[in-house]
Amino acid sequence: MGPIAMSAGAVTVRPRRTVRLPGVYAPQTDSYFLAAALRREGVGPGMDVLDLCTGTGTLAVRAAQLGARVTAVDISRRAVTAARVNASLAKVPVFVHRGDLLAALPGRRFDAVISNPPYVPAPRRTLPRHGPGRAWDAGPDGRALVDRICDAAPAALRSGGLLLMVHSALSRPDESVRRLERAGLSASVSDRLSIPFGPVLRGRLGWLRDSGLLPPGATTEELVIIRARKN
Template identity: 70%
Template sequence: MTREAAVSVTSELSPWAGRILRLPGVYGPQADSSLLAAAMGREGVGAGMDVLDVCTGSGALALHAARLGARVTAVDISRRAVASARLNASLARLPVRVLRGDLLSVVPDRSFDVLVSNPPYVPSASARLPRRGARRAWDAGVDGRALVDRICDAAPGALRPGGMLLMVHSGFSGPEETVGRLVRAGLSASVSERVAIPFGPVMRGRLPWLRERGVVPAGADREELVIIRARKD
């Protein structure tokens, strides 16, 4: 007799992403994804543009870019994320190319008009990034910048002249450092939007540690999300 392991699939409906399916451990669209999707619309992402979605997770932002008319490539290092994004693109009948790889290393010879990313950015007690499990979708080292810094460093080489980076991360992960790093890399950069939201379950679970380290002030009950906008002149 053969035994088959049942893998549950979560289904959720987003007002901007539509129906999204995801395997366990894959990050689904939340407030940060919605904030970035709105920024894509304001910045005119659309027809005729080549868009790269780095750390695509369920593929929600990649699908949003495709619906806006862009030609989209999506990347994630997680096998389950890649499978989820491919499934969602197929179900939505959108021509999104989904690749598995470590950030931009999987597209070394390509350039894009727009690079969007909602990377892992939550500070964690360990500098070692998880290699599996749900924490892989949000743990980002002790300062929350393990992936953010690498994307900042790689973005100039992946953007065409006039190209744009749109990235979302927490205000607890050093927005000013992100802007400075992008400027030093040769891009013009700024924080284009700030939105405060209540702490989610991951942040609530880490509040004692985050307050002990001085990252979150005592009594604070909200997290600021920021959109980083950078352009290659």
């Protein structure tokens, strides 16, 4: 089966209320796109799930609502606070840790790893340590965090474990698939979704086109879900 193409209207998962502190990524279409895939992919009771780059905890809360035991990680103190508050408001248990990806949980293994990491290509090679750009800027190719997750996730997965990660087609999904396959996982793009450019991309269209990341005349961004299974 090829990747599933969806319309923006098909992404219907929405939390009733989400607390977001300044500088924490607001849940948007990419968050709901991946959240909508969790049930289909079998996330549910009896599973230990890790949400990397949890932000407000939207994905972690969704996985917990499906019955999974959920651990979430973010490097931002404000994100950790927001995720804990949102899990409490949703009345689901989520164990939230502050740290740099899997370094926060050395040696832990999970049945599924899910992630909506920063993935927007940015002119600066140095990642921002403060401000709103920290939630989306990911280096000139948009892969500063995506590559690290691809390389580290296999060791965090149990046998048969699942990785689900959303990012932009601007960030080279084929490279994500190749990295995961080199690590011994079966990987593919499972879903695609075209959306209008958001304010961040609109603000750097000239640079994206000059860098060859965006073809002339393009008016939409494609989101993809990377799905990988540990054999």
